[in-house]
Amino acid sequence: MHKFEILKEDHSTKARTGIITTSHGTVQTPAFMPVATLGTVKSITPEELQELGFSMIISNAYHLYLRPGHKQIREFGGLHKFMNWNNSIATDSGGFQVLSLAKKRKIKEDGIVFQSHLDGSEHFLTPKLSIEIQEHVGSDIMMCLDECPPYSDDYKAIDKSLELTGRWARLCKESRTTDEHGQIGALFGIVQGGVFSDLRKKSAEQLMDIDFDGYSIGGLGIGEDPHKTHELIEYTAALLPKDKTRYAMGIGNPADIIQAVSGGVDLFDCVIPTRNARNGTLFTNTGKLVIKNAQFTSDSKPIDESCSCYTCKNYSRAYIRHLYICKEILAIRLLTMHNLSFFGSLMKSIRERLGDGTFADLIKRYETTEVI
Amino acid sequence: MHKFEILKEDHSTKARTGIITTSHGTVQTPAFMPVATLGTVKSITPEELQELGFSMIISNAYHLYLRPGHKQIREFGGLHKFMNWNNSIATDSGGFQVLSLAKKRKIKEDGIVFQSHLDGSEHFLTPKLSIEIQEHVGSDIMMCLDECPPYSDDYKAIDKSLELTGRWARLCKESRTTDEHGQIGALFGIVQGGVFSDLRKKSAEQLMDIDFDGYSIGGLGIGEDPHKTHELIEYTAALLPKDKTRYAMGIGNPADIIQAVSGGVDLFDCVIPTRNARNGTLFTNTGKLVIKNAQFTSDSKPIDESCSCYTCKNYSRAYIRHLYICKEILAIRLLTMHNLSFFGSLMKSIRERLGDGTFADLIKRYETTEVI
Numbered sequence: 001m002h003k004f005e006i007l008k009e010d011h012s013t014k015a016r017t018g019i020i021t022t023s024h025g026t027v028q029t030p031a032f033m034p035v036a037t038l039g040t041v042k043s044i045t046p047e048e049l050q051e052l053g054f055s056m057i058i059s060n061a062y063h064l065y066l067r068p069g070h071k072q073i074r075e076f077g078g079l080h081k082f083m084n085w086n087n088s089i090a091t092d093s094g095g096f097q098v099l100s101l102a103k104k105r106k107i108k109e110d111g112i113v114f115q116s117h118l119d120g121s122e123h124f125l126t127p128k129l130s131i132e133i134q135e136h137v138g139s140d141i142m143m144c145l146d147e148c149p150p151y152s153d154d155y156k157a158i159d160k161s162l163e164l165t166g167r168w169a170r171l172c173k174e175s176r177t178t179d180e181h182g183q184i185g186a187l188f189g190i191v192q193g194g195v196f197s198d199l200r201k202k203s204a205e206q207l208m209d210i211d212f213d214g215y216s217i218g219g220l221g222i223g224e225d226p227h228k229t230h231e232l233i234e235y236t237a238a239l240l241p242k243d244k245t246r247y248a249m250g251i252g253n254p255a256d257i258i259q260a261v262s263g264g265v266d267l268f269d270c271v272i273p274t275r276n277a278r279n280g281t282l283f284t285n286t287g288k289l290v291i292k293n294a295q296f297t298s299d300s301k302p303i304d305e306s307c308s309c310y311t312c313k314n315y316s317r318a319y320i321r322h323l324y325i326c327k328e329i330l331a332i333r334l335l336t337m338h339n340l341s342f343f344g345s346l347m348k349s350i351r352e353r354l355g356d357g358t359f360a361d362l363i364k365r366y367e368t369t370e371v372i
Numbered sequence: 373m374h375k376f377e378i379l380k381e382d383h384s385t386k387a388r389t390g391i392i393t394t395s396h397g398t399v400q401t402p403a404f405m406p407v408a409t410l411g412t413v414k415s416i417t418p419e420e421l422q423e424l425g426f427s428m429i430i431s432n433a434y435h436l437y438l439r440p441g442h443k444q445i446r447e448f449g450g451l452h453k454f455m456n457w458n459n460s461i462a463t464d465s466g467g468f469q470v471l472s473l474a475k476k477r478k479i480k481e482d483g484i485v486f487q488s489h490l491d492g493s494e495h496f497l498t499p500k501l502s503i504e505i506q507e508h509v510g511s512d513i514m515m516c517l518d519e520c521p522p523y524s525d526d527y528k529a530i531d532k533s534l535e536l537t538g539r540w541a542r543l544c545k546e547s548r549t550t551d552e553h554g555q556i557g558a559l560f561g562i563v564q565g566g567v568f569s570d571l572r573k574k575s576a577e578q579l580m581d582i583d584f585d586g587y588s589i590g591g592l593g594i595g596e597d598p599h600k601t602h603e604l605i606e607y608t609a610a611l612l613p614k615d616k617t618r619y620a621m622g623i624g625n626p627a628d629i630i631q632a633v634s635g636g637v638d639l640f641d642c643v644i645p646t647r648n649a650r651n652g653t654l655f656t657n658t659g660k661l662v663i664k665n666a667q668f669t670s671d672s673k674p675i676d677e678s679c680s681c682y683t684c685k686n687y688s689r690a691y692i693r694h695l696y697i698c699k700e701i702l703a704i705r706l707l708t709m710h711n712l713s714f715f716g717s718l719m720k721s722i723r724e725r726l727g728d729g730t731f732a733d734l735i736k737r738y739e740t741t742e743v744i
Contacts, residue, residue, distance in 0.1 A: 039694065043701040068694040072670060076690065084686045298444060314456045318448065322411065322440040329415040329701055 002141070002186030002213050004029075004245045004266075010359050014238065014264035017354045020245055022088040022140035022186065024080060025055060029245070029266040030354075032257070032347045033058040033090060034340060035274060038067060039083045042274050043333045044340065046085040052309075052337070053344035055087045056140070058269045061133040062094030062101070062125070066116055070136035078138025090269075091139035092249070093130045093172070093190075095146040096218070107147060107164070127171035135177060135185055143216060144172040146190040151224040158194035159202075165192045166206035173210055188247060190218040195228050197235050204239040214245035217265070221250045229256065234263030254283065254346050255366045261350055262363055273339035278332055280324050283342040289317075291335065296321045309341035310334075374513070374558030374585050376401075376617045376638075382731050386610065386636035389726045392617055394460040394512035394558065396452060397427060401617070401638040402726075404629070404719045405430040405462060406712060407646060410439060411455045414646050415705045416712065418457040424681075424709070425716035427459045428512070430641045433505040434466030434473070434497070438488055442508035450510025462641075463511035464621070465502045465544070465562070467518040468590070479519060479536070499543035507549060507557055515588060516544040518562040523596040530566035531574075537564045538578035545582055560619060562590040567600050569607050576611040586617035589637070593622045601628065606635030626655065626718050627738045633722055634735055645711035650704055652696050655714040661689075663707065668693045681713035682706075 003021040010016065020027040034041045034049060036057045041049055049057065059079060064070055076082040079089055095112070098105055102114035111126030127145045134142040146165045149158055169189045176184050189207035193199035207215060217236045220229050229251075237246050237260070247267035248260045257268050273283065280291040284304035289296075291303070302312035303320065311320070311334040323331035353359040375393040382388065392399040406413045406421060408429045413421055421429065431451060436442055448454040451461055467484070470477055474486035483498030499517045506514040518537045521530055541561045548556050561579035565571035579587060589608045592601050601623075609618050609632070619639035620632045629640050645655065652663040656676035661668075663675070674684035675692065683692070683706040695703035725731040 038698045038700060039691070040700050040702045043705070045702070045705075067698055068669070068690070072690070075670065076672060076688065082688070082691050084691075297440070298447065300448060316448065316454070318440070318444070319411070319454050319456075326410045326439055328410060328412050329704055330412045330417070332701055333415070333417075333705070 001183060004214065004243065006243070008354060010262075010354050011357065012360050013262035013363070014234075015261045015354055015359055016264065016266070017351050018245075018266055020056070020088075020267075022056075023183070024086060024088045024140055027056045027088055028351055030257075030261045030347060030350050031056060031267055032343050033267065033269040034343075035269055035271050036083070036085075036089075037063050039064065039073075039079055041340075042278065043329070043336045046083065048337065049085070049340070050087065052340050053348060054340070056090055057085065057087075058090045058092060059137065059139075060092050060094065060097060061130050061137075062092075062097035064091075064137055065094065065123075065125075065129075065133045066118055070133040074136040074138075078136075080138055088140040089138070090141035091134045091137060091143065093134070093143040093145040094125055095130070095143075095190075096148045096249075098125055099148055109164070111145075112147075127168040128175040131172050131175040131187075135179070139185060141214065142172075142185050142187045144169040144187060144189050144212075146192060146218055148192065148219045148222070149194065151195055151219070151222050153194060155194075155196055155199070158192070158196060158199055162192045162199055162203040162206070165190065166203065166210075169207055169212075170210050173212070186213040188212055188214040188216045188245070190216040190249070191236055191240075192219045193236075194219060195224050195232065197232065200232060200236045201239055204236060208241065212244070214247060214267075215240045216247040216249050218249045220248070221252050221256070226256070230259050230263075233260045233265060237264040254343075257346065258350065258363055258366045262359070273343045274336055277335035277339040280335065282335060283339055291317065291321050291324050291331075303338050304342070307338065307341065307345075309338050311338040311341075373555065376586065376615065378615070380726060382634075382726050383729065384732050385634035385735070386606075387633045387726055387731055388636065388638070389723050390617075390638055392428070392460075392639075394428075395555070396458060396460045396512055399428045399460055400723055402629075402633045402719060402722050403428060403639055404715050405639065405641040406715075407641055407643050408455070408457075408461075409435050411436065411445075411451055413708075413712075414650065415701070415708045418455065420709065421457070421712070422459065424712050425720060426712070428462055429457065429459075430462045430464060431509065431511075432464045432466065432469060433502050433509075434464075434469035436463075436509055437466065437495075437497075437505045438490055442505040446508040446510075450508075452510055460512040461510070462513035463506045463509060463515065465515040465517040466497055466505070467502070467515075467562075468520045468621075470497055471520055481536070483517075484519075499540040500547040503544050503547040503559075507551070511557060513586065514544075514557050514559045516541040516559060516561050516584075518564060518590055520564065520591045520594070521566065523567055523591070523594050525566060527568055527571070530564070530568060530571050534564045534571055534575040534578070537562065538575065538582075541579055541584075542582050545584070558585040560584055560586040560588045560617070562588040562621070563608055563612075564591045565608075566591060567596050567604065569604065572604060572608045573611055576608060580613065584616070586619060586639075587612045588619040588621050590621045592620070593624050593628070598628070602631050602635075605632045605637060609636040626715075629718065630722065630735055630738045633726075634731070645715045646708055649707035649711040652707065654707060655711055663689065663693050663696050663703075675710050676714070679710065679713065679717075681710050683710040683713075
């Protein structure tokens with residue numbers, strides 16, 4: 001099942017709060033989905049994720065197809081059971097990953113031939129296979145297979161590409177099968193169109209004609225000018241049906257999220273909190289902090305004095321820096337917990353401020369503190 | 373403070389149950405100390421360690437001296453506060469690590485000159501410095517600086533070495549200072565003597581003459597024949613004062629622990645549960661399990677069907693194997709939790725069986741199941 005209900009609309013922006021209901025529970029929006037590429041949010045248990053306030057994660061058809069294989073996951077009753085996560089799971093179609101990770105790939109009319117980045121083995125990812133993978137893993141929100149061209153491609157190439165994405169989207173919708181309860185999985189179309197607003201419009205209209213359960217804004221945050229990203233997310237969000245979930249894929253930084261929320265986006269995912277944590281870069285309410293810096297060697301303060309996460313309640317910057325320098329796994333755990341807590345708190349704060357009508361203050365704060 | 377009290381002596385072996393009291397709480401013996409080399413039991417939080425049933429961990433003067441430095445740890449109020457562990461901490465003197473890890477070392481009458489394995493910098497570890505390091509980190513049970521010669525050294529070399537260990541032990545005892553509460557730290561002497569029982573006796577007598585709070589059996593489990601290890605632990609334990617804690621350093625495997633307990637040993641530490649976990653080797657009640665083996669690819673059973681740890685309650689062998697193959701950090705966490713839980717349960721079972729007079733059954737079980 002899939003339902004999206006708008007709870008409240010902001011008076012001064014296009015932002016809204018809402019609830020997505022899937023067969024694995026509800027998700028309060030605007031929401032951020034931690035990335036569980038291989039069926040785990042790196043270093044964190046499902047119980048910890050839930051305590052951090054997340055109710056939906058996103059996994060990936062490309063990665064799960066290669067390891068451990070979607071058929072195996074189906075044998076285990078789906079990804080929820082396999083990885084011990086009882087809340088909602090969205091999945092990306094694999095389109096973006098095939099194009100960014102695979103050793104070689106060739107885009108054809110009916111799919112993408114690619115060589116695995118792991119062992120060079122050849123595979124053919126079609127719209128039908130992408131849906132099969134996502135259905136086998138039991139995804140609560142599936143994505144259509146899309147082609148995500150480099151942001152620097154010219155108008156003609158982007159136009160040609162979005163047409164293909166449109167045809168694949170239709171095939172994806174038609175490829176869905178009913179599950180053992182007679183249910184059909186929720187499916188989002190992915191709007192492409194590069195940095196050209198008229199192509200964004202064309203792509204959105206194509207997908208709305210097909211009619212999806214929600215709409216994703218893809219192909220942004222991949223190298224283009226950040227102002228362009230903001231402008232295009234807002235422009236594209238405004239084209240999409242008001243009563244459907246809008247999801248800005250791979251976005252992003254806290255400031256980007258706030259800007260996109262104010263443009264009417266409901267859903268986000270990004271590797272930033274988890275990947276930055278592994279690289280030792282932490283989000284704090286006073287800006288970013290790079291834990292390996294020598295200035296923290298004897299610093300007895302927590303990472304963020306205004307944070308109440310497990311890491312900040314119990315450990316000093318000096319101790320965490322020591323663990324990080326020594327390449328101790330606990331460092332990764334503690335840093336990931338903190339960054340996810342930061343993102344969880346940010347989303348909660350966004351929802352609360354939309355609820356009590358003070359969202360504009362939050363926008364102002366992020367506009368004036370460039371650091372975050 | 374330091375106190376050791378015997379609760380019950382076994383009727384058929386030399387085993388006993390007891391309680392060690394330090395200023396950070398009590399430790400029920402026989403006890404196993406997980407290894408926290410750099411101020412963390414790799415991948416595990418202090419809260420998890422406590423839940424797994426451990427009340428004392430062991431850290432290391434050599435490692436903490438090099439990173440982050442014992443002076444820094446003192447500034448943070450000691451290792452307990454620095455690492456967020458409120459129970460007891462024992463520390464090894466650094467003798468064993470200097471000899472096994474340092475790039476170059478030269479043993480002199482008054483200490484060991486060595487080059488750091490990290491950056492080649494030169495240091496001079498003396499009995500006094502070893503005690504200073506252990507006092508600075510706030511160790512509840514310190515070890516004397518010892519020389520741990522290779523097991524293959526000849527009688528004369530071992531004899532010469534244990535004489536040095538004896539002189540250093542006296543210097544260590546004399547080097548202790550009183551803390552801010554007027555307390556002096558507990559200190560254990562380390563019995564050396566290689567594989568020669570009369571040298572073990574000589575070393576034990578030297579140390580007992582000096583009089584320590586407890587006695588460690590060092591220099592075993594380092595390559596000599598395992599039967600010899602068992603024989604010498606039992607022999608050495610019997611030489612030591614009954615009313616003091618006996619600690620078999622670096623021992624070991626479950627079967628070794630049970631044998632040593634029956635010889636009257638109270639305390640153990642070993643990297644086996646944590647290191648094996650990181651290498652994907654798990655302890656189970658039916659033998660060892662190597663998680664990367666292909667046979668577990670589709671295995672829906674937990675690692676150990678008779679285990680009630682977090683890992684075994686929530687995850688299949690197939691899922692954990694998938695994480696392990698993908699080098700996911702969560703694999704290390706889950707496997708370390710399981711192995712530590714196995715060791716925690718083993719020690720609890722030993723204490724319970726000593727308590728109700730059925731320890732002989734446990735010995736028999738480990739004698740007949742060679743696998744564990």
